[in-house]
Amino acid sequence: MRITRGRKNILSVLFQAGTPLSLKEIYERVATYESAPDYTTVFRMVSLLENLHVVEKVNLQRDCSYYELRNPDEHYDHLICTYCGKVQRLDLPCPLKSFEKQLQKSFGFQINAHSLEFFGRCQDCTS
Ligand SMILES: [Zn+2]
Numbered sequence: 001m002r003i004t005r006g007r008k009n010i011l012s013v014l015f016q017a018g019t020p021l022s023l024k025e026i027y028e029r030v031a032t033y034e035s036a037p038d039y040t041t042v043f044r045m046v047s048l049l050e051n052l053h054v055v056e057k058v059n060l061q062r063d064c065s066y067y068e069l070r071n072p073d074e075h076y077d078h079l080i081c082t083y084c085g086k087v088q089r090l091d092l093p094c095p096l097k098s099f100e101k102q103l104q105k106s107f108g109f110q111i112n113a114h115s116l117e118f119f120g121r122c123q124d125c126t127s
């Protein structure tokens with residue numbers, strides 16, 4: 001029961017964030033809920049959700065892992081600000097669909113997924 005509620009909290013935290021969160025960020029946000037689980041429990045629940053393919057680990061070339069909700073029908077690439085560390089999800093149609101087909105044809109490689117990360121300076125850090 002406690003686990004189930006905690007899991008739901010993690011999912012709503014990720015849903016509200018709309019951007020990948022690190023375990024620490026997930027933990028901090030979940031802690032604002034009434035029955036906040038401890039760090040180890042959060043870690044275990046996130047791993048479980050990852051195994052269930054509900055949550056996806058995003059590789060952002062950081063020292064810690066980031067997680068976001070997985071939508072099987074959609075896929076997101078990311079903009080990463082190297083100044084403030086902000087991660088923005090690209091809510092734009094991914095332009096690589098046709099390129100993937102081309103790669104599949106040229107290399108006979110079946111592509112299941114890809115992840116694009118653009119590094120640079122965000123709007124807040126340029127203004
Ligand atoms: Zn920034």
Ligand SMILES: [Zn+2]
Binds near residue numbers: 094096114116
């Ligand atoms: Zn993409």
